[in-house]
Amino acid sequence: xxYLEITISTTPEKIEDVAAQLTSAGFEELxxxxxxxxxxxxxxNKAYWDYIDEELQEKLQGLSRIKLYLEDTDAVSLDRLRALxxxxxLSIEVTALPxxxxxxxxxxxxxxxxxxKKLIVIPYWMENPASDRLPIVIDxxxxxGTGAHPTTQMVMEFMEDKVFPGxxxxxxxxxxxxxxxxxxxxxxxxxxxxxxxxxxxxxxxENAAYNGFSSPAFTALTGNVTADKKLMAKLxxxxxxxxxxxxxxxxxxxxxxxxxxxxxxxxxxxxxxILDSRLSDVEEALQRAGLTVTEIRxxxxxxxxxxxxxxx
Numbered sequence: 643x644x645y646l647e648i649t650i651s652t653t654p655e656k657i658e659d660v661a662a663q664l665t666s667a668g669f670e671e672l673x674x675x676x677x678x679x680x681x682x683x684x685x686x687n688k689a690y691w692d693y694i695d696e697e698l699q700e701k702l703q704g705l706s707r708i709k710l711y712l713e714d715t716d717a718v719s720l721d722r723l724r725a726l727x728x729x730x731x732l733s734i735e736v737t738a739l740p741x742x743x744x745x746x747x748x749x750x751x752x753x754x755x756x757x758x759k760k761l762i763v764i765p766y767w768m769e770n771p772a773s774d775r776l777p778i779v780i781d782x783x784x785x786x787g788t789g790a791h792p793t794t795q796m797v798m799e800f801m802e803d804k805v806f807p808g809x810x811x812x813x814x815x816x817x818x819x820x821x822x823x824x825x826x827x828x829x830x831x832x833x834x835x836x837x838x839x840x841x842x843x844x845x846x847x848e849n850a851a852y853n854g855f856s857s858p859a860f861t862a863l864t865g866n867v868t869a870d871k872k873l874m875a876k877l878x879x880x881x882x883x884x885x886x887x888x889x890x891x892x893x894x895x896x897x898x899x900x901x902x903x904x905x906x907x908x909x910x911x912x913x914x915x916i917l918d919s920r921l922s923d924v925e926e927a928l929q930r931a932g933l934t935v936t937e938i939r940x941x942x943x944x945x946x947x948x949x950x951x952x953x954x
Contacts, residue, residue: 644739648736649708650734651735660732664726671711672709673709720736760828761798763790764780779849780818792941793914796946798821801828804884810833814904819850825884830884831859832861833859838865874903882909894916902932910950911933914947916946916947917943932951932952
């Protein structure tokens, strides 16, 4: 099946109205590319990111446009779209896309990802191509962590050294559940994944199921450990040998006073998602919380660290 890509250029002031007009006319699946909207999103959510793709920012520079896609045989919809654009005083650009099996082609972007010495992240539709590695099977289409980013890879590399058979792990900011699954593959007796986004809970359970893990070995929970007393009480029913935090520097700093509650004297904290420019901030926050950084690793501009409870 062939498709047409239709691009409607407008202005930041008009883009919301144009999108509303398109939706009212029955064109609901819209891709909005707008520099001002993108920057507003970043500002509203700045606590949850430390790094922005500069190439993406450059592509959006000065842009204010809407894209949508039609089957190339849908002449009626295309005519309606042209008439609407003319009425709104806008021009449209129509580009024929090459014939592609859209349902399958996206999978080409997710090859198996070897990590460290023991692990390999595999999309659920593939067989394990490396029988000497422990497979972590996930649905990369669900986002929330696919194992391709340096921050996740560094945590998993640390885990190969710190997770031991029969240990208990908790992952704060678990997303796809990839780190909890890695812990179980490495021999952990249990892993709990906690995320503030309720969508992550279902996604993590689904990914765990791909790997044959379910309760009580794997548990997914939703909540904010810094604000939810019931959640903390539930988590404090157990003790943890390995605590995982792969988020961003600001969130790690905010969590720092809470983290000692998860750690015994022998527990290991693994933190990642830290830009080199924010490493000292994280180290200081952990030190104020009574923790000592024992090891730091780096990939590109990212840093990951291990920490322990400080001893007197």
